[in-house]
Amino acid sequence: METVLDALKAMGKASSREIAARMAIEPRDALEMLKEQQETGTVTFLNGYWSLSGIAKAVKRETPKQEAPKESTVKIGEPQMLETIREHGPQTAEDLATLLGITSRKVTSTLAMATGKGRLSRVKRDGKYWYCLPDTDAAPESVHEPAPDTYNASTTDIASAATSDNAESAPAVVVEEPTVTTDKPEVTEELSSADTASDETESVSDTPPAYAQPAAHTPDVMELPSPRVVAKNLRRHKAQLARLQKAHGAVKAVRRYGLQVTPPPKEIVREIRRLTAIVEAGKKLGGAVSMAKKYLARINRYEN
Missing domain, CATH: 1.10.10.10 (Winged helix-like DNA-binding domain superfamily/Winged helix DNA-binding domain)
Structure with missing residues (x-):
């Protein structure tokens, strides 16, 4: 088998690619062989060409026209x-x-x-x-192509959803504007929810929260509601607030068709604000009660 030195003797000077092509091997293998021979001083590398160390100048004199194509x-x-x-x-x-x-x-x-x-x-x-x-x-297209596809899909979904919502709500508006009748199932349901909202506002206004009522003060004993009672009342008022907010949305939907509903939305909004303030006060009271319970427990522990 021909070696690198034999190839260089026959070729005079050549690049690693030419040597690899002559020996029918990979250029990297030929390069490794040439570097091994260069370490021993057998071959030299100059201006991109490999040649034998002793005959480089002689080769140039004898064959000055032999250059890489x-x-x-x-x-x-x-x-x-x-x-x-x-x-x-x-x-x-x-x-x-x-x-x-x-x-x-x-x-x-x-x-x-x-x-x-x-x-x-x-x-x-x-x-x-x-x-x-x-x-x-490696994959420039895979990074950029899905973005417009998902965007188009999302826009088409949103457009289809909007058209379907308009298609459902349009017939109700067309029917209710000229006739102003209340026998449609949607309007009756909204009116009933508005009535329940008015009943709830009356019941809420009549029954103040338990933790908002002033407790009887005694000179020596400080009575605090238990955290369980505070949490129970807080949950009840949160539920009432959620129902009032639903009723307010129903009343607004009914008034879009030109119908008059009692109580007016202003009273419902006023009651919603009052309940919101009560809920916030209940949250603060719950925190204060739990903190007071901890302090009282510490005081009792130190006294005992």
Whole structure:
């Protein structure tokens, strides 16, 4: 089998690609063999070409016209360098020059535009600059294509939902405006909810909360409601507040059709505000009661 030295004896001087093509091996394997021979001093590397150490000058005198074909130097450009990096992984400018049989200066100048436009990355590792392909170049379309699809899908869903809502609400408006009748099931349900809202407002206004009523004060004993009672009343008033808010929404929906409903929305809003204030006061009272219970427990512990 022909060795690297035999190939160089026959070729005089050649690049690693030419030697690999002559020996029918990979360029990287040929490069490793050449570097091993270079460590022993058998071969030398100069201006992108390998030659035997003792006969480099003699070869130049004997065969001054033996140069690398111009076609190979002309054809080596950015695509060939990117393909080499894709095959062999990250490479330095010197490694690329050795693999492609050109100078490192040409590698740097050729890849400058690719690095500036993001087609190639230049990373510094161990004091050397390595050229490697960016991670996002593998699948650029998969990153950008789903976004418009999902956006179109969401917009079509929203549009279809809006048209369906308009289609459901449009007939009710057309029927109710000229006739102003209350025999439709939707209006009757809303009126009944409004009536229940008025009943709830009356019941709420008649029955003040338990923790809002003034407790009988005694000179020596301070009575506090238990946290369970406070939480129970707080839940009850929260439920009443939620029902009033629903009733307010129903009254507003009925008034869109020009119907008059009692109680008016202003009274419901006033009652909602009052209940909201009661709920906030109940929350504060619950915190104060729990804190007072803790302090009383500490006082009793110290007294005992």
